Amino acid sequence: MTQEFLPLRLDLDPQALVANWRWLGERAAAPAGAAVKADAYGLGAVEVSRRLADAGCRDFFVATWAEADALGALPFGAGLSVLHGLREEDIAAALASRARPVLNSPAMVARWKAAAPGRPCDVMVDTGMNRLGLTVEEACSGLLDGLEIDLLLSHLACADEPDSPMNERQRGRFVDLRGRVAAKRYSLANSAGACLGPDYGFDLIRPGIALYGGIPRAEARGHITRVVRIEAQVLQVRDVPAGDTVGYGATFTAERPMRVAILNLGYADGYLRAFAGNGAALIDGRRCPLAGRVSMDLIAVDLTGADAVEGDWLEIDYALESAADRTGLSQYELLTGLGCRYQRRWKE
Ligand SMILES: *Cc1c(COP(=O)(O)O)cnc(C)c1O
DSSP states (O other): OOGGGOSEEEEEOHHHHHHHHHHHHHHHTSOBOEEOHHHHHTTOHHHHHHHHHHHTOOEEEESSHHHHHHHOOOOTTOEEEETTOOOGGGHHHHHTOSSEEEEOSHHHHHHHHHHSTTOOEEEEBOSSSOSSSBOHHHHTTTTTTTOOEEEEEOOOSSTTSTTOHHHHHHHHHHHHHHTTSOOSEEEOOOHHHHHTOGGGTTTOBOOOGGGGTOOOSGGGTTTSOOOEEEEEEEEEEEEEOTTOEESGGGOEEOSSOEEEEEESOOGGGTOOGGGTTTOEEEETTEEEEBOSOOOSSOEEEEOTTOOOOTTOEEEEOOOHHHHHHHHSOOHHHHHHTOOSOSEEEEOO
């Protein structure tokens, strides 16, 4: 069955995607790459990369070699980095790929030197997050001698927090590192880091979430615009008599006779149960709240004051920042959890 008949869709706005990418680069006064791991946070990595490449993006980041492979060919001159680096099991895939590994550990460095001497790579150095990366001491120990380093990276732990002293601490360590380890280019900032401005730009920023409409920091409000809208089809409209209940657990009781629309959307589509009690569909700008719980594949919305018929498509309230506030889910979880049962429709 072809995608176009699916009863659930993501409307994707390529102009918003490109405008967000441009704004982040301007904000950080640095060239902008794009993190397209996790299938571009659920939007579709092939489509996202093509559009950003057309706009001039030349650096893409995925997590694994399988993701690099799934991306297919990139335009001439575009680079691709595999953030999780080079396990023993990855060597064959890496040698067959145009992508560069991001070397994160001394074992990875040794592996690349042995497998592909002289071939360019990237290196991640940990400046305080204690996630992936060499320690500063390891990076400065001579371990990296002989490597052809294209990009030297580090990653900020607290860039999305309003006033964390971690940001300046990590930036200071990164500046120091830049003076001690030779690489073609240096990169520190994700989306939130780019919002911190030119001090964090260096030679390249690596935004992900804000490309896709996420608001990582207050500075992005009013500049980063929505890329993703969810629309679900009405499968049935029903009248519910006063006193009847709706859905699993009978948690919602109709106080008066009412109509509900049953929509093709549920937690298997990433619309998690945390939306019960605060989620809504939008009909002519009016919020029609959920009635009862979220099922695996279905929700019910209260049609009081609005109208819908079987077959209608209703927009779901999925503004990332406010949905995150209401549900306790992160904007990242809201996008990456969406799953594969959507038609992904790019506007032109
Ligand atoms: C995911 C990731 C990014 C992008 O982060 P956002 O917060 O989505 O902008 C950048 N750099 C690294 C190393 C990452 O893992």
